[in-house]
Amino acid sequence: MAVDPLSRVFSALADPTRRDMVARLAAGDATLFELAAPYGVSVQAVSKHLRVLEDAGLVSRSKDAQRRPAHLEAETLDLATTWLERYRREAEERYRRLDQLLRRLPDDIAPMPPQEPTTEGARS
Amino acid sequence: MAVDPLSRVFSALADPTRRDMVARLAAGDATLFELAAPYGVSVQAVSKHLRVLEDAGLVSRSKDAQRRPAHLEAETLDLATTWLERYRREAEERYRRLDQLLRRLPDDIAPMPPQEPTTEGARS
């Protein structure tokens, strides 16, 4: 219990059934029975999945008589995207800097991919 | 076993320790002991986390003598990002279309938020 929001989102999306539910909700709201139809599992199981998505903030549910249609909260997806993009970008920048560094280095220090440790770069 | 790649990536990122490891690897490669240092758990536990990230394709490991430095495979992050962005966009487009539709509708059919089901829209 009491895990951080990002973990909740990622682990909610770690299940293929739940991802499929999200995909379908992106096309439009749906009730529990509508959602459950394609899968070979009980409504209770799908209800649990829905609960996980709800706890992650990925879906909200309204009260329409005895129906409780699920609605995709698409902004919550941004939580995950932002995290991913941040480190993707950070790693990419590092590669780019490393590449520039290697490119700028005089040939007698970093001539080419290491072919044999020949002690020739042993300064300090 | 044999779960799909996307599930592997998402569930690998569902753990805060593993996410932290990814964040640190974005800044540079690191060995197991370097990675393990900040966390209050055994190296074996961190080795397991590393394994999960490896199985997800998020890190690769090289063989440098008895060291096996971990390297972030940042492109794998795109797998998740692409999925997220797709449904984010799909949902957003749907909202936009719905909004346009409502805006275009004559006032006597969709006047404002439902305030009472008054049977006045009951055409079959």
Next chain:
DNA sequence: TGGTTGCTCAACCGATCGGTTGAGCAAGGA
């Protein structure tokens, strides 16, 4: 009023997860 529909809650089950300890092994270094 009595039945059906839409959904939830509770208990249970086997599998997986995140962690532990203990042992072991390959590669360097003294």
Next chain:
DNA sequence: TCCTTGCTCAACCGATCGGTTGAGCAACCA
């Protein structure tokens, strides 16, 4: 040669996960 370093494998443990069945409940319908 022996010791240390860096890492892995195996077994175990409690908790959580995805699924089940069974019961129950609130809201609509005839």
